[in-house]
Amino acid sequence: MSGVDIAREAAAKEALKYVRSGYVIGVGTGSTAMVFLRELYKLIINGDVNNVVLVPTSTETEIEVVRLGLANLLRYPWQVDHVDVAVDGADEVDRRKNLIKGGGAALTREKIIDYWAREFVVIVDESKVFDSIPSKHPIPIEVIPFAWTIVKARLEELGGTAELRFGGGKRGPVVTDNGNYIIDYMPRAGVNVEDLERVIREVPGVVEVGVFSGKRVSRVIIGRLDGSTVTMD
Secondary structure, three states: OOHHHHHHHHHHHHHHHHOOOOOEEEEOOOHHHHHHHHHHHHHHHOOOOOOOEEEEOOHHHHHHHHHOOOHHHEOOHHHOOOOOEEEEOOOEEOOOOOEEOOOOOOHHHHHHHHHHOOEEEEEEEHHHEOOOOOOOOOEEEEEOHHHHHHHHHHHHHHOEEEEEOEOOOOOOEOOOOOOOEEEEEEEOOOOOHHHHHHHHHOOOOEEEEOEEOHHHOOEEEEEOOOOOEEEEO
């Protein structure tokens, strides 16, 4: 197991402390969130956690829940009236708990569930923590296909670079679970990401922005390469 794998597992196991029997659990998307889901699966089949239901934040998460044999626990937002805790990863996090999310193009559903949850727990390995964001990763922005060229131009007017995301496995642009496109935007240096989120969301055609406010994050659990964890509350 690599150091990153050890760090992810440590953060995922620490997040299990915030899960209780009877909870409605929002399950995030991405590699670290999948580690959490598999660790949660162990508690469920061992009977350590009972009567929980799982609200997925993407098709990927939904498929993994089914693959683990937990399809009977799947619920969608219209089937529950709250989410007790959501556990999700992040592409980047700063010291104020602000996040960049959406590397897997699931940012809209993630934000819906994560912000709805009574507790929003973020799990990352230590390589994802930066003094300021965005650092290495651009800000993913989900856009209506009809408007992508307009949104791209408006983003470039703000300063920085904006690129329509393409991916392997299919021709053409990446299409989200909601049938939209993703623009990856790297703003000019020194911007305030919280202000930037508001400005971008005001652009017609933008569905959601991959900046998650630290004010909405209950805690960030950081897994270290040595298997220890530290928590930002």
